[in-house]
Amino acid sequence: MSVLLEVNGLAKSFGGVQAVRDVSFSLGRSEMLAIIGPNGAGKSTCFNMVGGQIRPDRGTIVLDGQDIAGKAPRDIWRRGVGRTFQISATFMSMTVCENVQMALMSHHWRTRALLPLASRLYAEEAAAILDRIGLADRRSHMCGVLAYGDLKRVELAVAIAHRPKLLLMDEPTAGMSPSEREALMQLTADIVRQEEMAVLFTEHDMDVVFAHSARIVVMNRGAVVTVGTPAEVRENAEVKHIYLGGTLEAAH
Amino acid sequence: MDLSFFVNQALTGLASASSLFLVASGLTLIFGVSRIVNFAHGSMFMLGAYAAATVYGPIVSALGPAIGPWLAMLAAAVAVGLIGVVVEVLLLRRLYHAPHMLQILATFGIVLIVQDAVVLIWGYDQIVGPRIPGLRGAVTIFGQRFPQYELFMLFIGPVVFAGLWLLLHRTRWGTLVRAATRDREMADILGVDQAKLFTTVFFLGAALAGLAGGLQWPREPANIYLDTRVILEAFVVTVIGGLGSIGGALLASIIIGLLQAFGILLFPKSTLVLVFAVMAVVLMVRPWGLLGRPEPQAVSDLAETKTAPPAHRYAAHAFAVALAILLVLPLFAPDYVVKLATQAIIFALVAFSLNFIVATGGILSFGHAAFFGLGAYAAAIAVKSHGASTGLALLAAPVLAGLVALGVGWFIVRRTGIYLAMLTLAFAQILWSVAFQWVEFTGGDNGIVGVYMPGWASQTGAYYYLTLAFCGIAVALIWRIMFAPFGYTLRAGRDSALRCDAIGIDVRRHQVLAFALAGSAAGVAGGFFTFLKGGVDPSLLSMDISADALIMSLLGGVQTVVGPLVGGAAFTFLKAYIMPVTDQWRLVLGIVIIVLVLAFPRGIVGFINARSGWFGGAKSEAPVASTGEKLA
Numbered sequence: 100m101s102v103l104l105e106v107n108g109l110a111k112s113f114g115g116v117q118a119v120r121d122v123s124f125s126l127g128r129s130e131m132l133a134i135i136g137p138n139g140a141g142k143s144t145c146f147n148m149v150g151g152q153i154r155p156d157r158g159t160i161v162l163d164g165q166d167i168a169g170k171a172p173r174d175i176w177r178r179g180v181g182r183t184f185q186i187s188a189t190f191m192s193m194t195v196c197e198n199v200q201m202a203l204m205s206h207h208w209r210t211r212a213l214l215p216l217a218s219r220l221y222a223e224e225a226a227a228i229l230d231r232i233g234l235a236d237r238r239s240h241m242c243g244v245l246a247y248g249d250l251k252r253v254e255l256a257v258a259i260a261h262r263p264k265l266l267l268m269d270e271p272t273a274g275m276s277p278s279e280r281e282a283l284m285q286l287t288a289d290i291v292r293q294e295e296m297a298v299l300f301t302e303h304d305m306d307v308v309f310a311h312s313a314r315i316v317v318m319n320r321g322a323v324v325t326v327g328t329p330a331e332v333r334e335n336a337e338v339k340h341i342y343l344g345g346t347l348e349a350a351h
Numbered sequence: 352m353d354l355s356f357f358v359n360q361a362l363t364g365l366a367s368a369s370s371l372f373l374v375a376s377g378l379t380l381i382f383g384v385s386r387i388v389n390f391a392h393g394s395m396f397m398l399g400a401y402a403a404a405t406v407y408g409p410i411v412s413a414l415g416p417a418i419g420p421w422l423a424m425l426a427a428a429v430a431v432g433l434i435g436v437v438v439e440v441l442l443l444r445r446l447y448h449a450p451h452m453l454q455i456l457a458t459f460g461i462v463l464i465v466q467d468a469v470v471l472i473w474g475y476d477q478i479v480g481p482r483i484p485g486l487r488g489a490v491t492i493f494g495q496r497f498p499q500y501e502l503f504m505l506f507i508g509p510v511v512f513a514g515l516w517l518l519l520h521r522t523r524w525g526t527l528v529r530a531a532t533r534d535r536e537m538a539d540i541l542g543v544d545q546a547k548l549f550t551t552v553f554f555l556g557a558a559l560a561g562l563a564g565g566l567q568w569p570r571e572p573a574n575i576y577l578d579t580r581v582i583l584e585a586f587v588v589t590v591i592g593g594l595g596s597i598g599g600a601l602l603a604s605i606i607i608g609l610l611q612a613f614g615i616l617l618f619p620k621s622t623l624v625l626v627f628a629v630m631a632v633v634l635m636v637r638p639w640g641l642l643g644r645p646e647p648q649a650v651s652d653l654a655e656t657k658t659a660p661p662a663h664r665y666a667a668h669a670f671a672v673a674l675a676i677l678l679v680l681p682l683f684a685p686d687y688v689v690k691l692a693t694q695a696i697i698f699a700l701v702a703f704s705l706n707f708i709v710a711t712g713g714i715l716s717f718g719h720a721a722f723f724g725l726g727a728y729a730a731a732i733a734v735k736s737h738g739a740s741t742g743l744a745l746l747a748a749p750v751l752a753g754l755v756a757l758g759v760g761w762f763i764v765r766r767t768g769i770y771l772a773m774l775t776l777a778f779a780q781i782l783w784s785v786a787f788q789w790v791e792f793t794g795g796d797n798g799i800v801g802v803y804m805p806g807w808a809s810q811t812g813a814y815y816y817l818t819l820a821f822c823g824i825a826v827a828l829i830w831r832i833m834f835a836p837f838g839y840t841l842r843a844g845r846d847s848a849l850r851c852d853a854i855g856i857d858v859r860r861h862q863v864l865a866f867a868l869a870g871s872a873a874g875v876a877g878g879f880f881t882f883l884k885g886g887v888d889p890s891l892l893s894m895d896i897s898a899d900a901l902i903m904s905l906l907g908g909v910q911t912v913v914g915p916l917v918g919g920a921a922f923t924f925l926k927a928y929i930m931p932v933t934d935q936w937r938l939v940l941g942i943v944i945i946v947l948v949l950a951f952p953r954g955i956v957g958f959i960n961a962r963s964g965w966f967g968g969a970k971s972e973a974p975v976a977s978t979g980e981k982l983a
Binding site: 150152171172173176177181182184188189190191192193197200201202204205206209210211212213214215216217218220257258260261 | 828831832834835836837838839840842843845846847849850851852853854855856857861864
């Protein structure tokens with residue numbers, strides 16, 4: 100499996116706090132890789148550095164041979180990286196379909212067009228994507244009135260609209276019921292297989308992580324503890340200590 | 352410049368800085384806890400001066416010249432503080448969760464009401480202040496005589512600053528104020544009684560403005576222009592210092608006081624330009640002012656715009672009827688009405704273009720008059736100074752306004768929320784003062800007169816059709832653009848800048864273009880206004896025009912597409928028919944604004960639409976709640 104994303108020596112501090120220090124991992128094409136770790140481990144910081152929302156202090160993030168570290172989110176998106184947010188960021192005054200159409204208009208460099216009717220542009224493409232995500236019956240709903248689980252799906256639809264090579268998902272199933280979780284992750288896995296898309300995700304729900312990731316990066320206190328398959332991570336003593344020890348300490 | 356002169360000038364500047372600090376500290380306190388940009392704060396200053404003028408005589412004759420004057424000043428401050436409480440309890444308390452635009456307009460309504468109230472109570476004539484017993488003389492500093500009262504003023508600022516510091520850092524109340532300033536939601540959760548806190552803060556803030564007004568009275572006669580001048584200076588000071596920061600207000604007061612004292616020597620005609628230029632530079636380098644804290648991400652300020660074009664058949668009918676009336680109006684209406692209708696069309700375009708950037712683009716502009724006025728001046732100057740044809744003049748208007756808007760837009764979109772609104776206001780005020788002070792080029796106060804259309808187009812009816820055609824085209828274009836990808840992209844940027852950035856959209860770049868487009872459309876309106884009125888004067892660039900344009904949007908319905916058009920026309924006719932029957936137009940307008948803000952925030956079209964759904968779109972009432980964009 101060839102390498103799509105290579106993260107090397109990534110570091111970031113906020114004020115005096117080293118949120119992330121010397122993090123390295125790689126991600127193959129069509130691979131689903133999870134980053135896990137207790138609160139404050141630096142998962143989200145790492146994640147947002149790959150997405151461009153946070154600028155790293157040091158390190159490289161090589162996507163398909165090009166270093167994208169420190170580039171603006173919109174440049175990173177143009178290089179084929181789509182993402183979802185933990186707290187969904189959608190256009191609340193638009194319909195579900197229009198949200199997807201926005202991503203397509205941007206992809207085709209049409210956002211400055213002054214005369215065509217936006218609601219007709221890429222409507223079929225958007226509808227096809229929504230069909231696939233299972234939101235066909237919600238396409239004309241305003242995002243502002245959608246249920247939480249549906250908003251998460253809209254996020255996903257928008258994130259895959261330009262057929263990215265890499266999909267970043269920040270806590271994709273947070274706040275969902277177990278059945279919704281399973282459905283969303285199964286859907287994601289299907290899309291990944293068909294589109295040959297790689298996925299990097301952070302997640303708190305361990306069932307989701309162990310069921311759906313090919314490999315797992317475990318972080319603690321800003322550094323990588325171990326990288327391995329779910330089976331390897333399950334058996335790792337240090338990981339056990341972090342999670343179980345952490346729980347015991349918290350109980351005291 | 353010798354040393355003694357230099358020192359004297361510096362002391363004068365510092366005395367003014369003291370007075371400025373008193374006003375600005377109140378403004379910044381109020382902003383800190385309530386997040387309301389209080390335009391009425393200048394009115395409190397003015398009321399302070401008039402209140403002092405009223406109580407001074409009786410109190411001094413009762414208590415004697417030793418303590419009388421000071422008690423009179425204090426009484427004025429307390430009286431104004433109580434007025435502030437009334438304003439807070441009756442009006443602003445209801446608006447803490449409303450969009451900035453409604454808050455600003457509501458406080459602007461107070462400004463208008465106070466202006467007319469002052470005229471009704473004290474008349475138009477200024478009231479000259481007394482020379483305070485004991486401080487009538489002058490001291491000699493480096494051989495130059497310096498008035499004792501100025502020296503006294505010089506100390507008042509630091510004394511008040513020290514008092515405020517103690518109050519904020521050594522009392523429980525002060526701790527609550529600081530907590531609420533830092534994080535209003537957190538203070539709320541921790542059980543701070545907000546209503547009581549806000550009321551007391553408004554009392555203190557207004558009382559400080561009132562005290563400043565009272566103390567100013569011996570230096571400057573009480574007059575009806577004090578409010579506007581002071582509020583602009585106070586805004587500049589609070590913005591430079593950082594909204595919500597008392598220390599910042601002190602620092603910025605000193606900077607502005609000295610700048611005015613020395614600037615007047617360097618550029619006698621352009622101190623205002625200098626002051627606003629300094630503010631612009633400071634905001635470029637320090638986006639939240641010298642000592643301000645970053646505001647939390649400004650989330651979409653306005654509720655959703657209705658996106659569907661008029662879909663219902665009634666709407667289409669209403670539209671056809673309106674167009675038919677517009678087309679045949681000159682055939683039966685008297686000349687006066689046709690002229691008024693021409694003006695209504697022009698202002699409909701101004702309001703429509705403003706609402707395009709405010710509601711669709713999420714850019715709250717308080718300086719749209721800049722581009723309207725620029726268009727008007729461009730046309731007038733082209734004809735008068737360069738002998739341009741009227742066609743060329745009407746073309747020059749949108750071109751110049753658009754180009755300047757492009758430059759201004761590039762600058763302002765780097766800021767968000769209320770800082771952005773203050774910058775737009777600053778730019779408009781710079782242009783206004785240029786128009787005032789650059790007499791050779793703009794005609795100064797008198798403006799430029801005698802600019803009329805030649806030949807057939809000078810007829811009232813013909814000019815009406817000409818205006819209708821060109822302003823109509825501009826409206827139609829913007830309307831179309833709202834539903835084109837560009838308009839959608841603007842809304843996307845307004846809804847979630849975070850998401851836009853994550854789908855490759857450069858929000859600012861689109862906002863700059865939208866700003867230029869709207870500026871250019873306002874320029875079209877300005878050009879036509881010049882030939883309608885036969886000339887221009889600086890009032891076209893004034894804050895009043897900017898406010899009028901916002902009020903028109905509000906009146907018609909901010910969240911609707913046709914609202915600003917209806918509002919622009921309705922406002923123009925209302926004003927024309929109400930003004931002749933009352934001297935208190937401002938009072939009427941102020942009350943109208945407050946009623947609109949409190950009772951009909953959706954405006955005429957929004958109101959009809961909510962009842963009937965005629966104008967399409969979802970009938971959803973709920974504004975888009977703050978989505979609380981965060982990166983987790």
